[in-house]
Amino acid sequence: xxxxxxxxTIAFDDIYTPHGEVKMIEAGSCTYIAMAATQLxxxxxxxxxxxDDYDQDFLNDLKKxxxxxxxxxxxxxxxxxxxxxxxxxxxxxxxxxxxxxNVLEHFEPKLPPAYRKTDYVMLGNLxxxxxxxxxxxxxxxxxxxxxxxxxxxxxxxMESLKKVLKRVDVLIINDEEARxxxxxxxxxxxxxxxVEMGPKILIIKKGEHGALLFNGDKIFSAPAxxxxxxxxxxxxxxxxxxxxMGYLASTDDTSFENLKRAIIYGSAMASFVVEDFGTRRMxxxxxxxxxxxxxxxxxxxxxxx
Amino acid sequence: xxxxxxxxTIAFDDIYTPHGEVKMIEAGSCTYIAMAATQLxxxxxxxxxxxDDYDQDFLNDLKKxxxxxxxxxxxxxxxxxxxxxxxxxxxxxxxxxxxxxNVLEHFEPKLPPAYRKTDYVMLGNLxxxxxxxxxxxxxxxxxxxxxxxxxxxxxxxMESLKKVLKRVDVLIINDEEARxxxxxxxxxxxxxxxVEMGPKILIIKKGEHGALLFNGDKIFSAPAxxxxxxxxxxxxxxxxxxxxMGYLASTDDTSFENLKRAIIYGSAMASFVVEDFGTRRMxxxxxxxxxxxxxxxxxxxxxxx
Numbered sequence: 064x065x066x067x068x069x070x071x072t073i074a075f076d077d078i079y080t081p082h083g084e085v086k087m088i089e090a091g092s093c094t095y096i097a098m099a100a101t102q103l104x105x106x107x108x109x110x111x112x113x114x115d116d117y118d119q120d121f122l123n124d125l126k127k128x129x130x131x132x133x134x135x136x137x138x139x140x141x142x143x144x145x146x147x148x149x150x151x152x153x154x155x156x157x158x159x160x161x162x163x164x165n166v167l168e169h170f171e172p173k174l175p176p177a178y179r180k181t182d183y184v185m186l187g188n189l190x191x192x193x194x195x196x197x198x199x200x201x202x203x204x205x206x207x208x209x210x211x212x213x214x215x216x217x218x219x220x221m222e223s224l225k226k227v228l229k230r231v232d233v234l235i236i237n238d239e240e241a242r243x244x245x246x247x248x249x250x251x252x253x254x255x256x257x258v259e260m261g262p263k264i265l266i267i268k269k270g271e272h273g274a275l276l277f278n279g280d281k282i283f284s285a286p287a288x289x290x291x292x293x294x295x296x297x298x299x300x301x302x303x304x305x306x307x308m309g310y311l312a313s314t315d316d317t318s319f320e321n322l323k324r325a326i327i328y329g330s331a332m333a334s335f336v337v338e339d340f341g342t343r344r345m346x347x348x349x350x351x352x353x354x355x356x357x358x359x360x361x362x363x364x365x366x367x368x
Numbered sequence: 369x370x371x372x373x374x375x376x377t378i379a380f381d382d383i384y385t386p387h388g389e390v391k392m393i394e395a396g397s398c399t400y401i402a403m404a405a406t407q408l409x410x411x412x413x414x415x416x417x418x419x420d421d422y423d424q425d426f427l428n429d430l431k432k433x434x435x436x437x438x439x440x441x442x443x444x445x446x447x448x449x450x451x452x453x454x455x456x457x458x459x460x461x462x463x464x465x466x467x468x469x470n471v472l473e474h475f476e477p478k479l480p481p482a483y484r485k486t487d488y489v490m491l492g493n494l495x496x497x498x499x500x501x502x503x504x505x506x507x508x509x510x511x512x513x514x515x516x517x518x519x520x521x522x523x524x525x526m527e528s529l530k531k532v533l534k535r536v537d538v539l540i541i542n543d544e545e546a547r548x549x550x551x552x553x554x555x556x557x558x559x560x561x562x563v564e565m566g567p568k569i570l571i572i573k574k575g576e577h578g579a580l581l582f583n584g585d586k587i588f589s590a591p592a593x594x595x596x597x598x599x600x601x602x603x604x605x606x607x608x609x610x611x612x613m614g615y616l617a618s619t620d621d622t623s624f625e626n627l628k629r630a631i632i633y634g635s636a637m638a639s640f641v642v643e644d645f646g647t648r649r650m651x652x653x654x655x656x657x658x659x660x661x662x663x664x665x666x667x668x669x670x671x672x673x
Binding site: 153248249250251252269271272273275281282283284285286287289290291292320323324327357360361362363364365366367368 | 458553554555556557574576577578580586587588589590591592594595596597625628629632662665666667668669670671672673
């Protein structure tokens, strides 16, 4: 088992969905990645920034799960990153109601010495320059660097994004983002263009339609489980990424066959997180729950041809 | 190998897509179903209606492929069903430019005696009453009756549609239609409701996202191949249905495992038809082309967990 290093946000969210609302719930990309990845591998070394207003019980629980918080900077008197959003009735779209960067505004990640030789690195959704500064600080070349990003950075920081893309092995984005980044409608053409930008492995998330994995001329299509009820989609993508990278670090195998397995583990993790608000559902799952859901994927996809 | 009976339209289409246009091309649900199904099983007994304006060479070719045209009524002096449509630039939507029912307006299908004991029946997209009249004429209970329909019939003939649904084993519709029919957004809930309406087997087509198969508490998710170029999506659904039912008739096996295989064969057939206008591509494929594409599905879906 290898360690996993992850950068991302640790935030408070207010979330409104047709199924209810929560205020100041623990969230953020680093939080979701850590909750998923620690189910599969330890330690998960976190790089983030919070104010001293953050929930200490929650952080202690993360530690118990196998997260290393030495790389989480705590700003005295600072306020943690805050986001509020409301999902549409069909749960497909959402509106951002409020964003307060707070301590995140001046975030300059500094990796503790123990993090600088880690083999698996997950760059959660943040500005491409901040993601790049993590790679700068690595003392040995990681076996696999994965990057998550979003349309926001394509809109305002495309050049920086293109620079960091040259330095990573895996890009994890959704279908809309793949089309925006490549300026191609066909996902096949989009994938070919994006792979030329740097990441030799591309994962395109399609929400309820599953995910596609591209590596060289090989393609894998993973379905999504059909869920009776989605309570809160927030963090599904981060949780997928955390499960994916957690599985790879735990098995220390980056073959195409194992990348496919990692996609299924990531998808299984994402299928849990949406069942309740924030990371609540992730706090209750066991390894046997995860294996059970991976078994559902096997049934859903299995065909003897 | 069992025979397959199929009802549907035999039409002339004018089709405009971003890749070009064709006029008066041979099309219609029965045509597409026959072109796909005859690749896998013979005979495919067609029930349809045309005018004496239809292309005799095309009909002779269909016969050579294993279609039985005894159930195709030819109206002296009549004009064949005609449809014209234009696809949007993104190929996702289309506008109907013209529809001329012509001989289809007074279509009352009469099954030749040789058709009335056929085990596999495909009711292509037509009015639910016309579909029902085929079942009325069967002298033995078929092993499997599948029905295709569309939102148009839900809008204007929902009661008739619900009646015929009680009499069929398989319903093949797309995701939008499943949501309209069930009044549920979740496809899982939609499937549960639709199965209560009659068909114990439900296939939900999701276009570029593949297809879902529901049977009891079992679900199978099939991906779609990623195609470099879609020239003309017309008939993809009918071709899928033809491949699906052709495979089932050829293997004479309606187990869940075989239904899954049939979905892959249907999907493979649909991946060919969109590569050119009308049925042009279907006229050139061989069994080895089909097996090759089924092999692509195996690679696309295969994961060892």
